[in-house]
Amino acid sequence: MMTNQELIKELRKYRCADLSDAMDALGLVDKGTMDEKMRPLRPGIEFKGFAHTVKLLPKQDKVKTCKTVEEWREELGKGCNDIYNFVDTVNEENAKDMVICIDMDGIRGGVWGSEISLTMMERGVEGVVVDGGCRDSYETNVEKAPVFCTRRTFTHAYGRVQRGQIGVPINCAGVTVKPGDVICADDDGVLVIPREVAEDVIQFAKMQLEDDIKVRTQHYQNLGLEPDETLERLMK
Ligand SMILES: O=C([O-])CC(=O)C(=O)O
Numbered sequence: 624m625m626t627n628q629e630l631i632k633e634l635r636k637y638r639c640a641d642l643s644d645a646m647d648a649l650g651l652v653d654k655g656t657m658d659e660k661m662r663p664l665r666p667g668i669e670f671k672g673f674a675h676t677v678k679l680l681p682k683q684d685k686v687k688t689c690k691t692v693e694e695w696r697e698e699l700g701k702g703c704n705d706i707y708n709f710v711d712t713v714n715e716e717n718a719k720d721m722v723i724c725i726d727m728d729g730i731r732g733g734v735w736g737s738e739i740s741l742t743m744m745e746r747g748v749e750g751v752v753v754d755g756g757c758r759d760s761y762e763t764n765v766e767k768a769p770v771f772c773t774r775r776t777f778t779h780a781y782g783r784v785q786r787g788q789i790g791v792p793i794n795c796a797g798v799t800v801k802p803g804d805v806i807c808a809d810d811d812g813v814l815v816i817p818r819e820v821a822e823d824v825i826q827f828a829k830m831q832l833e834d835d836i837k838v839r840t841q842h843y844q845n846l847g848l849e850p851d852e853t854l855e856r857l858m859k
């Protein structure tokens with residue numbers, strides 16, 4: 624049995640493609656494959672970590688009509704206190720290797736954005752996977768925030784969702800994610816590897832990547848290309 628730290632260090636060597644092929648080898652074809660609507664906010668985001676799950680629910684109460692900005696500030700503050708109660712379950716002690724996974728139950732709303740990205744980057748999370756919306760997308764990319772989401776939107780989460788549960792199994796882009804499952808994200812999408820099979824995938828992923836590097840190294844030579852970091856993943 625590997626420690627989580629040993630496991631994640633090893634899994635970070637592999638591409639989602641290698642890990643997915645390894646899941647295939649174990650008979651788990653597409654069991655952890657999130658819907659392809661789950662995309663990185665920009666090319667080049669890659670991370671792996673352990674799921675911290677958040678479930679939000681469709682808003683039940685009617686929204687208020689505010690007549691003054693003071694009234695609106697108070698109302699929005701109340702709404703945010705409700706929706707964002709998960710923020711303080713993440714801190715500098717537990718954030719390392721954590722991937723926040725949010726299920727918005729199919730509701731529109733930019734629960735993620737350029738401010739909460741900075742909050743979570745300060746705390747030290749590995750990444751964020753939102754089955755739902757991210758807004759302030761341009762700023763979030765300027766900040767180099769590690770965000771995957773199924774939609775971009777300018778809308779807020781206020782008036783659209785409300786508090787659900789934290790640390791329970793969720794449905795995230797078509798896959799059941801349990802707290803502690805391994806979340807693997809790169810330009811191809813997001814793969815969920817249940818913790819209980821995560822050590823078993825390694826030998827198969829290693830085979831896939833070793834074979835790939837061998838074949839592609841030959842192509843690089845044939846084409847007169849300089850080797851790059853994609854051929855050096857196993858040296859990390
Ligand atoms: O209001 C929110 O929390 C979502 C948002 O726009 C941000 O994080 O910048």
Ligand SMILES: [Mg+2]
Binds near residue numbers: 737738
């Ligand atoms: Mg914002």
